[in-house]
Amino acid sequence: MPKKSQSMIKIDRIDRSILELLQDNGELTNQEVADKVGLSPSPCLRRVRALEKAGIIVKRVTLLDHKKLGLALTAIILIGMDRHTPERFATFEAKVAEYPEVQECYLITGQDADYMLKVVVPDMDQYHHFLLNHITRIQGVSGVHSSFVLRRVIDSSALPLRYLS
Amino acid sequence: MPKKSQSMIKIDRIDRSILELLQDNGELTNQEVADKVGLSPSPCLRRVRALEKAGIIVKRVTLLDHKKLGLALTAIILIGMDRHTPERFATFEAKVAEYPEVQECYLITGQDADYMLKVVVPDMDQYHHFLLNHITRIQGVSGVHSSFVLRRVIDSSALPLRYLS
DNA sequence: ATTTCTTTGGCATTATATGCCTCATAAAGT
DNA sequence: ACTTTATGAGGCATATAATGCCAAAGAAAT
Structure with a gap:
């Protein structure tokens, strides 16, 4: 279990879906993510920003071919x-x-x-x-x-x- | 040395700079990348697309906190x-x-x-x-x-x- | 049932990406 | 040396996406 702190967040099914989508494909647009998780772009972006602020989303990177x-x-x-x-x-x-x-x-x-x-x-x-x-x-x-x-x-x-x- | 093929690309200093920037931060906008490598957005985006097409840029992902x-x-x-x-x-x-x-x-x-x-x-x-x-x-x-x-x-x-x- | 709090959706604004066209530069051929 | 050709750069116009704000809907608590 993660430590409790003011940055703790309850991660519901929608958050989990967002994380699964983004950790597999970081170039999805917010609109695409919103679509796939069944939200409109506005609340979807808010959730992403909250996950970033909480430190759950750490960073976006580009993977290169060895x-x-x-x-x-x-x-x-x-x-x-x-x-x-x-x-x-x-x-x-x-x-x-x-x-x-x-x-x-x-x-x-x-x-x-x-x-x-x-x-x-x-x-x-x-x-x-x-x-x-x-x-x-x-x-x-x-x-x-x-x-x-x-x-x-x-x-x-x-x-x-x-x-x- | 990578194998020679039609998808081979000569990677110059600018390409290398682009790759270094993107593999560290995948959410840089094309304009920011262009700025940092000293190009205008248009040719910069063309280079990024070429690197993707050549398979050198594999994918973008989001890293999460364990x-x-x-x-x-x-x-x-x-x-x-x-x-x-x-x-x-x-x-x-x-x-x-x-x-x-x-x-x-x-x-x-x-x-x-x-x-x-x-x-x-x-x-x-x-x-x-x-x-x-x-x-x-x-x-x-x-x-x-x-x-x-x-x-x-x-x-x-x-x-x-x-x-x- | 009513109040309160949280989250959503829509809209307007701003920023960014993308495709097209023109220009510059370098290499190749005459 | 000059012309021709190809490659890549830059700028502009358009399309697409992100972002902030506000109103409305839903959930929880009393």
């Missing part, structure tokens, strides 16, 4: 730290955030590693370079294990909204 | 298959694509597993349910290892465009 941009290699990197101090973590996270190649970086449990990264680069040469000159040089990084994506079966930014009340 | 929607648990699942036959893979991939909880599914190397999944659910109970009733019941799934995201350091859909010529 391969057509020459970014053919996606790597999953598991990284272990030598010492588990706040300073180590802070340094690592700040450094990693500087590299646009890093699409995801999670602190995780359940592995013999602390961080899991998803990195996108053109090819193996570039990956090798990135790993050796950037990742392994960050203070505290002690173990690195690389996996490579052979096939992208699912790659979505959509959240499952079925759990909403 | 926590505010009550989706507090993100799991990374490593899955091994009993036999590495095309049928096994096809079955698994088709099944997994049915579940909206699965945000990512990659066939990978370098692990003692075949697939890596990213799954989003409200809590541990729901995760347990999902794993036992859906994932482990798919034919061919032999080994499952779960990790959980403690902290989302970076979670972006933006690609690194610095490698473009």
Whole structure:
């Protein structure tokens, strides 16, 4: 359950429909959304704005094609730290955030590693370079294990909204 | 390098700027984009349309807030298959694509597993349910290892465009 | 049943997108 | 060197969409 706060909103079926439509297609016009959810444009836009204000709608983005941009290699990197101090973590996270190649970086449990990264680069040469000159040089990084994506079966930014009340 | 085809496009500095702007903010109007890249609206829109037609711009989406929607648990699942036959893979991939909880599914190397999944659910109970009733019941799934995201350091859909010529 | 509060729908205004036409610039051929 | 051709830019007119305001309808509470 989300935390209660003044920005809390009750999300009814209509809001849920709006979110489902928009998270799948961000270029729908307000009129189209209104149509599909059975409202007139005016109240529909008000709901969208309210969802934005509440922070439920975070941002709109444009997704690009990896391969057509020459970014053919996606790597999953598991990284272990030598010492588990706040300073180590802070340094690592700040450094990693500087590299646009890093699409995801999670602190995780359940592995013999602390961080899991998803990195996108053109090819193996570039990956090798990135790993050796950037990742392994960050203070505290002690173990690195690389996996490579052979096939992208699912790659979505959509959240499952079925759990909403 | 991307494959050559009739849909190939030479991406110059202006195109790159457009892509960088749009992949970070999909709700920029054409006029705003034109302004920022130093073009008039007309040629700017033509470039955007060309990038869409070439498949470089794939789609626009809206990103939602996990926590505010009550989706507090993100799991990374490593899955091994009993036999590495095309049928096994096809079955698994088709099944997994049915579940909206699965945000990512990659066939990978370098692990003692075949697939890596990213799954989003409200809590541990729901995760347990999902794993036992859906994932482990798919034919061919032999080994499952779960990790959980403690902290989302970076979670972006933006690609690194610095490698473009 | 009446009052109050919330949400809706319609309308007018403003802003944006889109298609067409003209002009400039660069490359190719004579 | 000059002309020809093609590619892309800019500006304008029109169509489409967003936005704010106000009145009306519906739901909840007393």
